[in-house]
Amino acid sequence: EGVTWGLLSRPYHVLVLLNPQSGTGQALQLFRSLVQPMLVEADVAFTLCVTERPNHARELVRAADLSRWDAVAVLAGDGLLYEVVNGLMERQDWQAAIKKPLCTLPGGSGNALAASINHYAGNTRASKEELLTNCTYFLCKGLHAPMDLVSLSTASGKRLYSFLSFGWGFISDVDIASEKYRQLGNARFTVGTIQQLAGLKVYKGRLSYLPVETSSSVSSAPGSPSEQNSHHVPCSNGHPLHILPQPAPGVPRPPHEGSWPEDSLLVPFDQPVPKHWTVVPEEEFISIFAIYQSHLGADFTMAPTAKLHDGSMHLFFLKAGVSRLGLLKLFLAMEKGTHLDLNCPHLHYVPVRAFRLEPFASTGLMTVDGEPLACEPVQGQVHDQLCRIISG
Ligand code: ADP
Ligand code: MG
Structure with a gap:
């Protein structure tokens, strides 16, 4: 199977969405002092949009x-990219929109995708400004590659798209409990882990999965991109953005499930998982964690x-x-990846290609790409190469 690399054609224009609250609260300063000079030097035009609240970026890209832009970059943590991916998938023209090259510029306390892409590029381990410099360099080069996404469906009818991880139990608890240590940057996870160890909890539920080895290939249902008129509304920091007409905030988006990528491997929750799936006999866990990239x-x-699209x-x-x-x-071995x-x-x-998790009680929170999700039955499957990401 050939790898479909792409190259942004010069001159190109990037929308940069920036969460000023992410990480240690330095994202805007980092943009001005580090990112902007590199973009200017490489002759990459940009529109900067600073988010004002959670879901602002999601609504913007929706x-x-x-x-107007050749790529959409996120200077924040993984949480803001999660908003962008889901905002794109909520569009009527999601099938075209999700192919817009995305770029992660690490400015948060959780920058797992940036660390993974840095690793795939063959670079040595990097964090903070060094990792941001590497990722900004990738953006200046303009190479992009396909990346898998995972669709997640919950028993209550939520549907989410995830590029990084799904978790329940210990690791998710660390992620959520350590939010208050955001000021520590990446070290928040070490502090959070030691703290969580003190009060180790058991999570009960049934886990089933379709191993890659026993799975067959997946096909996606075709959809139809729709043409719509646009008009101008001002962005938070005064830059005009072309915005399509949209429902009032809080109004659920119109359903268009029929055109979403088909979950060909999944069956409804009221049916048992297919026979060729594996059902884990044990039902007591400390943690369940599915990661789709190399680094957490x-x-x-x-x-x-792990690879971008494996x-x-x-x-x-x-x-x-x-x-x-x-x-x-x-936990200590995971730093070098020697835990196995x-x-x-x-x-x-x-x-695995797909999984189902049926918790026996609504214990704790689940996490999707590090963001909290109420605990309930959830299942998901890989969608091969659904989006594109700027990589080294
Ligand atoms: P971090 O890696 O530090 O967690 P993220 O970029 O992942 O940083 O963002 C964390 C959360 O902040 C996400 O849930 C996101 O929706 C939310 N968020 C985005 N913009 C803002 C804002 N302007 N103010 C507060 N929260 C925001
Ligand atoms: Mg985050």
């Missing part, structure tokens, strides 16, 4: 005239063999019974 953070190589979710589950010391060892070498009998790893 409604904007995307033809600058210092966490969770799935060392058609896999790298599913890890840690069964109850592991000691605190065992868990600490796993420890042969911990409680830790399981399998690359």
Whole structure:
């Protein structure tokens, strides 16, 4: 299968969405001092848009005239890119919109995709300004590659698109509980982990999955991009944006499930998973975590063999019974990605195409790309090469 690399044709114009609250609150300063000079030097034009609140970026990309930009960059953490991916998928013309090259410029406390792309490019481990410099350099080069997305559906009818991870239990709890240590940047996860170890919880539920090995190929249903008129509305910081007419805030978007990529591997929740799936016999877990890229953070190589588009979710589950010391060892080994070498009998790893998780109680929160999701039955599958991302 040929890799369809793309190259932004010069001169190109990038929409930069920036979360001023992300990470240690330095994103705007980092843009001015580090990113902007590089873009100017490389003759890359940009429109900067500073977000004012959660979901601002999501609403912007849901409604904007995307033809104005050759790429959409996010200077923030993974959370803002998650908004952008979902905003694009909520458009009537999602099929064309999701092909707009995206770019992650790490400015948050969780920059897993940036760390992964830095790793795929063959660069040595980097964080903070060094990682941001590397990623801005990728944007100046303009090379983009396909990236897999995962569709997630919940029993209550939510549908989400995820580029990084789905989790429940220990790792998700660390992510959420450590939000208050955002000022520490990436170190928030180390502090959060040690803290969570003290109050280790058991999560009960049924986990099922379709291993990559036993799966057949997936096809996507065709959709029809729609042409719409646009008009101008001002962006938060005064830059005019072309915005398509949209419903009032809070009004659910019109359903267009018929044209969404088909979840050909999944069956409705009221039916048991297909026979060729694996159902995990144990039902008590410390953590369940599916990651689709190599890094969970600058210092966490969770799935060392993962690639941008390997058609896999790298599913890890840690069964109850592991000691605190065992868990600490796993966590420390994850920095270099050697946690599987420890042969911990409680830790399981399998690359999968699809999974279903049915919690027995609404314990804790789940996370999607690091963002919280109320605990309920959820299932998901990989959609090969659904979006494009600027990479090295
Ligand atoms: P971090 O890596 O530090 O968590 P993210 O970019 O992931 O940074 O953003 C964290 C959260 O902040 C996301 O849920 C996002 O929706 C939200 N957010 C985006 N813009 C703003 C804003 N202007 N003020 C407050 N929160 C915002
Ligand atoms: Mg985040």
